[in-house]
Amino acid sequence: MNITYKIIKDLPNEQLYKLFVAVGWADEESTTQTMIDKFNKPFLNSTIVISAWDDGVLVGCVRVLSDLMFRSVIYDLAVLPEYQGNGIGKELVRRCREQVSNSEWLVGTTTERASFYENIGFKLCDDVFFNVPCKWC
């Protein structure tokens, strides 16, 4: 497997959408073409975006909101199911952390995925996050 990594924010909407469908984050029934056409907007507006490619196929992505000093937060780490288990997720996070190596790194996740982050060096912290739900998800 010859995976290449890119630092570009303008990821192709259709491929990004397919990746989100593949990991269960987007629903083909309810996603309109208008939404697909804006799919990369959160990526365009993020501080760091790293993607993984197999030739022309987008096989993984991650985005980060960071103040580039104290705090960096990981969002939307995803790897196509058929490419999972090959170190791509770990490498995407490593490349992000390399960009702001001294910052605190945070990620919100589910109990199912907690062990993935523990496995790559994250520790459960005492902070409690509150939210107002997003209208779009």
Ligand SMILES: CC(C)(COP(=O)(O)OP(=O)(O)OC[C@H]1O[C@@H](n2cnc3c(N)ncnc32)[C@H](O)[C@@H]1OP(=O)(O)O)[C@@H](O)C(=O)NCCC(=O)NCCS
């Ligand atoms: C979570 C995800 C990004 C992991 O990507 P991946 O490329 O399969 O992970 P890697 O191959 O880089 O795995 C790195 C390490 O974590 C371990 N790991 C992978 N998935 C794991 C999981 N779900 N639970 C626990 N450990 C996991 C691997 O065994 C590997 O360990 P090793 O370094 O000791 O060999 C991928 O499963 C995915 O896209 N899932 C769906 C979307 C999702 O839930 N994203 C996370 C949102 S917070």
